[in-house]
Amino acid sequence: MASLKSPPERERHDEPGPMVPEPFVVRSKRQDTSDTWTLELTSVADDAGLHFAPGQFTMIEAGGSGEVPISISGDPGEPDVLVHTVRSVGLATQAICKAQPGQVLGVRGPFGNSWPVELLEGRDVVVAAGGIGLAPLRPAILAMIANRERYGRLVLLYGARTASQMLYVDELERWREEGFEVHATVDSAGPEWLGHVGVVTRLIGRARLTASFAGLTCGPEIMMRLTALALADFGIDGEQLYVSTERNMQCGIGHCGHCQLGPWLLCRDGPVFDWQTLAHWLQLRDV
């Protein structure tokens, strides 16, 4: 009689897999606008943040309200703290925005690819941000400022709904001092606002851009589409323009397929793509 074989020993996993959230504690919290907060988090395990590349995101959950993908908005040169700017628009983001210092959140990641800031060294770069789309671009802006001498002209075009909905207002002036040409506009304003009023694409003509520029853009999809069209008028074509996309990301590692767009899984192959690659798929209706 053949002896019974003992079952194979299960593979040991000392490291938690990418599907296991790590506990991160809220160290500080700042309200940016009426519905947007910036949270600084550190890992419960080692009191540190995350090493990440500009443009990457994490999956975050608070209090069992479900996970959401949130772009990292911190400085990649300061990975000792994980920074997220979150807009409260649904149950999961509401729970994150309500989190208080000391509360523990679940964090997975970082996931996805990154803005091509190193590839663009030596180039003029225009960064076009709409609304909270400035948050995913902030790490790229900070990375370029940290290596300011490696770039030509650096231009930020920022559009927001109103002046009170603008993010990082204190930083905009600092970025200007550190070598960015900063142009801001709001869609509507009362008499107290003395800056530009009008959509962000109106800034493109005013910034004196040329075909020497490459672009990074993030914001509502329609804003990115109109930005791509307007930049093309100045010779900046879709291959020179990088966009950050958002779809229904759930696993973060390209397994579940929820964030598929055409042949791509945005969480794994993106979220950053050149516009040329993605334009066709973003313009398909009902996709």
Added chain:
Amino acid sequence: MQALDELIAHVPTFAGLSEEQLKLIGGCGRNRHIGAGEMLFAEGDPADHFFLIRRGLVALEVHAPGRGPLRIETLEHGEVVGWSWLFAPYRWQLDARALEACELIEFDAACLRGKVAEDHELGYQLMSRFAANVISRLQATRFQLLDVYGKSEVTA
């Protein structure tokens, strides 16, 4: 001191016009300084002039009873303020206010309309340039009306 026709030659709205056409347009213009907060024109007034901004920021506003002035758009150096002068009944549909001290070129609309009536090629050139401005601003206004930064926007 640069003549007005030389100054306007580099402005997108007038770029590409012949020297003669630029002189005709420049001949209807004069330099003008407007202080911060002053009105360039007001809704309902006769549109008997228009402006080219050389320096400063101008807001286009609609006055809504009980809500005060609603700012629709701002214009800056190199941009033209006003196109109602070109189309009957030649009345402003908006208010225009200087948000900061502005250096402007003010064009006499009656003078220019008179020249256009005699020189249809100039009229065509001006009409196509102003139509391009109108289209560009119409498209921007449509985009503005979409309120793309509303609640459906990405979370981050």
